[in-house]
Amino acid sequence: MDPARRAHYLDALGIDAYRSRSRRKAPDASWEALRSEVAVCVKCRLCETRTQTVFGVGDPHARWLIVGEAPGAEEDRRGEPFVGRAGQLLDSMLRALGLARDTVFIANILKCRPPGNRDPKPEEIAACLPYLMRQIASIAPDIILAVGRISAQTLLGTDVPVARLRGRVHQFGPSGTPLVVTYHPAYLLRSPGEKRKAWEDLKLARSAIDGRRAG
Ligand code: URA
Ligand code: SF4
Numbered sequence: 001m002d003p004a005r006r007a008h009y010l011d012a013l014g015i016d017a018y019r020s021r022s023r024r025k026a027p028d029a030s031w032e033a034l035r036s037e038v039a040v041c042v043k044c045r046l047c048e049t050r051t052q053t054v055f056g057v058g059d060p061h062a063r064w065l066i067v068g069e070a071p072g073a074e075e076d077r078r079g080e081p082f083v084g085r086a087g088q089l090l091d092s093m094l095r096a097l098g099l100a101r102d103t104v105f106i107a108n109i110l111k112c113r114p115p116g117n118r119d120p121k122p123e124e125i126a127a128c129l130p131y132l133m134r135q136i137a138s139i140a141p142d143i144i145l146a147v148g149r150i151s152a153q154t155l156l157g158t159d160v161p162v163a164r165l166r167g168r169v170h171q172f173g174p175s176g177t178p179l180v181v182t183y184h185p186a187y188l189l190r191s192p193g194e195k196r197k198a199w200e201d202l203k204l205a206r207s208a209i210d211g212r213r214a215g
Contacts, residue, residue: 046112064099064104065141067132086189089189093202180208
């Protein structure tokens with residue numbers, strides 16, 4: 001049985017022993033194979049302009065999965081998501097929840113930087129999304145935090161604006177993983193007045209996870 005489904009059934013039964021053990025396991029072979037596959041991917045034209053792919057960072061058995069849009073200039077240089085200014089804001093928001101960066105997993109919809117940080121093209125998202133889906137199935141997170149419009153609309157398959165998607169708990173995929181939408185930290189840097197709402201979203205995400213399993 002696929003790990004996400006198994007976890008889902010164990011959740012339904014109120015059994016969490018398997019998950020807490022599995023969280024301490026080293027990443028498995030298929031995870032490393034996925035990482036290697038992404039590193040040499042040429043499925044869309046962004047491979048021509050990237051410095052390197054940005055697979056994601058953190059605990060492969062994390063309870064929290066943060067999904068952004070795509071690498072920016074700094075991320076493309078360093079091979080790690082959310083390391084620029086927006087990343088620093090994301091880190092401090094996570095810290096405010098008591099979450100260190102290495103206890104969550106952080107990934108993006110696209111693994112390669114769109115030149116000039118333009119929006120991802122639909123064909124790029126279509127080409128890259130299977131990698132994120134495999135990451136989600138492997139991590140089997142307890143909560144997905146979709147940051148920004150591209151992430152939220154892609155994961156939920158909708159054109160509804162972020163302002164109307166935030167503020168409630170969605171369900172993602174067949175396992176019904178709770179998914180909360182919030183503003184992108186780059187947007188919050190431009191509109192600091194919205195930070196209070198983003199904090200509400202993070203608290204909502206935490207209450208969703210707490211409702212799912214104690215601790
Ligand atoms: N913005 C994103 O959406 N992702 C990153 O990794 C960096 C900035
Ligand atoms: Fe491959 Fe995704 Fe990079 Fe496109 S963005 S080349 S699909 S890894």
